[in-house]
Amino acid sequence: MTATDIEQQINQLRRQINDYNYRYYVLDAPSILDAEYDRLFMQLQQLEQAHPESITPDSPTQRVGAQPSTAFQSVTHTVPMLSLNNAFSETEVLAFGKRIRDRLHDTDDLAFVCEPKLDGLAVSITYRQGQFYQAATRGDGMNGEDVTANVKTIEAIPLQLRTQDFPTVLEVRGEVFMPKAGFIKLNEQAEQAGEKIFANPRNAAAGSLRQLDPNITAHRPLNFYAYAVGQVQGYCLPDTHHAILQQLQQWGFPVCSENRVAINEMACLAFHAEILAKRASLPYEVDGVVYKVDALALQQQLGFVSRAPRWALAHKFPAQEEITTVNSVEFQVGRTGALTPVARLKPVVVGGVTVSNATLHNMNEIARKDIRVGDQVIVRRAGDVIPEVVAVLKERRPAHTQAIVLPRQCPVCGSDVLHLPAEAVARCVGGLACSAQLKQRIKHFAARRAMDIEGLGDKLVDQLVDRQLLHSIADVYQLPLTALMQLERMGEKSATNLLTALEHSKSTTLARFLFALGIREVGETTAQVLAQHFSDLTTLSQADEEALQQIDDVGPVVATQVVGFFHEPHNQAVIEQLLKYGVHWPQPAPMDQSAQPLAEQRFVLTGTLEGMSREQAKAALIALGAKVSGSVSSQTNFVVAGRDPGSKLIKAQALGVRVLTEHQLNDLLAQLAMDD
Ligand code: 9MJ
Numbered sequence: 001m002t003a004t005d006i007e008q009q010i011n012q013l014r015r016q017i018n019d020y021n022y023r024y025y026v027l028d029a030p031s032i033l034d035a036e037y038d039r040l041f042m043q044l045q046q047l048e049q050a051h052p053e054s055i056t057p058d059s060p061t062q063r064v065g066a067q068p069s070t071a072f073q074s075v076t077h078t079v080p081m082l083s084l085n086n087a088f089s090e091t092e093v094l095a096f097g098k099r100i101r102d103r104l105h106d107t108d109d110l111a112f113v114c115e116p117k118l119d120g121l122a123v124s125i126t127y128r129q130g131q132f133y134q135a136a137t138r139g140d141g142m143n144g145e146d147v148t149a150n151v152k153t154i155e156a157i158p159l160q161l162r163t164q165d166f167p168t169v170l171e172v173r174g175e176v177f178m179p180k181a182g183f184i185k186l187n188e189q190a191e192q193a194g195e196k197i198f199a200n201p202r203n204a205a206a207g208s209l210r211q212l213d214p215n216i217t218a219h220r221p222l223n224f225y226a227y228a229v230g231q232v233q234g235y236c237l238p239d240t241h242h243a244i245l246q247q248l249q250q251w252g253f254p255v256c257s258e259n260r261v262a263i264n265e266m267a268c269l270a271f272h273a274e275i276l277a278k279r280a281s282l283p284y285e286v287d288g289v290v291y292k293v294d295a296l297a298l299q300q301q302l303g304f305v306s307r308a309p310r311w312a313l314a315h316k317f318p319a320q321e322e323i324t325t326v327n328s329v330e331f332q333v334g335r336t337g338a339l340t341p342v343a344r345l346k347p348v349v350v351g352g353v354t355v356s357n358a359t360l361h362n363m364n365e366i367a368r369k370d371i372r373v374g375d376q377v378i379v380r381r382a383g384d385v386i387p388e389v390v391a392v393l394k395e396r397r398p399a400h401t402q403a404i405v406l407p408r409q410c411p412v413c414g415s416d417v418l419h420l421p422a423e424a425v426a427r428c429v430g431g432l433a434c435s436a437q438l439k440q441r442i443k444h445f446a447a448r449r450a451m452d453i454e455g456l457g458d459k460l461v462d463q464l465v466d467r468q469l470l471h472s473i474a475d476v477y478q479l480p481l482t483a484l485m486q487l488e489r490m491g492e493k494s495a496t497n498l499l500t501a502l503e504h505s506k507s508t509t510l511a512r513f514l515f516a517l518g519i520r521e522v523g524e525t526t527a528q529v530l531a532q533h534f535s536d537l538t539t540l541s542q543a544d545e546e547a548l549q550q551i552d553d554v555g556p557v558v559a560t561q562v563v564g565f566f567h568e569p570h571n572q573a574v575i576e577q578l579l580k581y582g583v584h585w586p587q588p589a590p591m592d593q594s595a596q597p598l599a600e601q602r603f604v605l606t607g608t609l610e611g612m613s614r615e616q617a618k619a620a621l622i623a624l625g626a627k628v629s630g631s632v633s634s635q636t637n638f639v640v641a642g643r644d645p646g647s648k649l650i651k652a653q654a655l656g657v658r659v660l661t662e663h664q665l666n667d668l669l670a671q672l673a674m675d676d
Pocket of ligand 1 (some may be wrong): 082083084115116117118119120175227290312676
């Protein structure tokens with residue numbers, strides 16, 4: 001090959017790789033397989049190694065390679081990087097619109113560009129003659145830090161502008177962020193390696209960008225969305241913000257696909273509501289939306305007031321994290337005796353809800369986060385999960401904090417607490433002598449997905465145990481009407497209704513009954529698997545660990561718990577009583593293997609399904625032999641994602657699990673019904 005041939009080949013490879021990145025990051029439409037991309041990349045690397053004189057700084061192979069530095073240089077922003085004024089309510093947004101209209105006098109039409117507000121790190125990237133030149137953090141808006149070597153490793157950011165028609169100097173501004181899926185994966189890897197866990201994707205993005213060694217940044221899953229230009233020389237920009245965003249996309253920058261032009265403030269508010277509703281299912285974290293006056297001439301007329309533009313507004317979502325103080329820590333006792341440390345907090349409003357308790361999970365977590373009573377902590381409340389303490393503000397630690405100590409005795413019954421070194425949780429050994437455990441067991445027994453005893457709620461169970469009317473789960477079927485009627489807020493009618501519900505609940509299924517017994521490690525799915533395999537309780541209760549482990553999905557841990565449970569004389573007595581009091585279930589029909597087209601297939605359902613309940617979908621899948629579980633893992637074959645699917649969808653995407661829409665699920669079920 002001649003030198004010209006080689007140069008041509010190298011240029012072609014670079015073009016192909018840049019094109020692939022553009023399609024992947026900007027157009028969101030990957031055009032080749034990852035393996036093919038890797039092959040092209042290696043081919044280019046080999047050619048460049050053989051011909052080092054051909055290497056140029058904008059070659060895709062040159063993203064990584066800078067030496068670790070000892071400090072970041074300071075960069076002065078030619079055009080200051082301003083901050084945005086914040087609004088938290090509709091009233092403030094309408095006032096923002098009115099201020100603008102008043103200033104501009106004659107504005108019937110006032111279009112805005114609405115953008116999700118990404119929760120990452122603002123950066124400025126300068127291109128000279130179309131080539132990546134320098135990248136800097138926002139810093140204080142006037143001076144930032146030179147993070148050129150690190151930003152250069154982010155594949156989404158072009159090293160060279162795509163079209164021939166570009167400014168001699170172009171400064172692009174936008175947000176470097178870590179997608180949720182990448183964040184989950186990064187933390188999983190860090191946990192396995194015993195390394196530091198990041199509290200949220202923003203911290204992870206900031207930490208990754210502030211690495212002195214760009215080789216580390218290169219391995220972090222960072223992405224970028226452009227949302228503004230800074231200095232521009234030698235080019236006439238379009239006259240609206242939305243057209244600038246389109247131009248940025250043509251130059252090769254990813255721009256958020258949710259961005260939208262809104263014709264007035266009311267349309268802005270609708271955008272806010274829409275993104276808020278989508279928040280959990282977006283693949284990146286957002287903390288609000290941004291409204292920007294679309295016409296640049298109007299932006300110029302409006303100008304700035306103290307370091308923020310008058311023409312833009314950040315309309316924030318209710319915060320999901322706040323800072324507060326740990327006043328004390330109490331230990332709650334669960335159904336299996338597990339002691340869960342719960343922080344009693346100085347009440348704080350998080351995302352519109354007052355939070356005064358947060359789970360600390362277990363003693364290992366307390367040690368890992370180094371939480372002490374008296375500390376100021378960050379609490380997070382996301383969706384409907386229990387609030388948790390994310391991190392301690394160590395620099396604010398007061399002089400006299402107290403260590404959190406695991407009690408030696410159960411705070412409810414006084415029995416010993418056992419903390420096996422191999423287990424994360426500590427447990428009260430009191431068993432059913434511990435009223436806390438008894439209450440939780442009965443609540444679990446009565447729950448909708450277990451025996452489904454309507455009217456036997458948490459408060460009622462607490463009263464019944466405290467008054468010594470219940471000593472075991474079987475006692476619920478022996479409650480006398482007269483005793484019930486003496487309880488608080490319980491008239492004759494409610495008492496009779498409860499007895500009817502109790503009677504009704506006796507007709508159940510073996511799977512529900514097994515789940516209701518509260519055997520450790522036996523959740524709803526395992527209960528279903530056991531019921532399907534054994535079909536009668538006597539055989540199951542006599543099975544040994546070996547027989548149990550023959551079943552798919554039953555490992556040594558579950559097998560040990562099941563055998564242990566049925567060997568316990570007290571448990572045998574309770575089961576006998578329950579059967580004597582009339583609990584019964586139909587004998588399942590023998591399993592026909594040919595009717596199990598989804599055998600071995602593992603499904604996870606997430607989000608709201610429109611045409612059926614999750615329970616119905618689950619039953620339909622199980623009837624075809626599928627396993628339906630609650631969490632996504634590498635073992636999962638399919639995730640069915642309904643409306644507002646949340647973190648399970650993100651995890652599925654992170655693990656490359658196949659995702660089905662409700663429509664596709666229906667097609668699959670219909671197809672299998674036809675095959676039958
Ligand atoms: C974020 N964080 O997503 C701006 N931002 O515009 C968007 N930030 C911004 N725009 C001017 N979408 C200053 C900051």
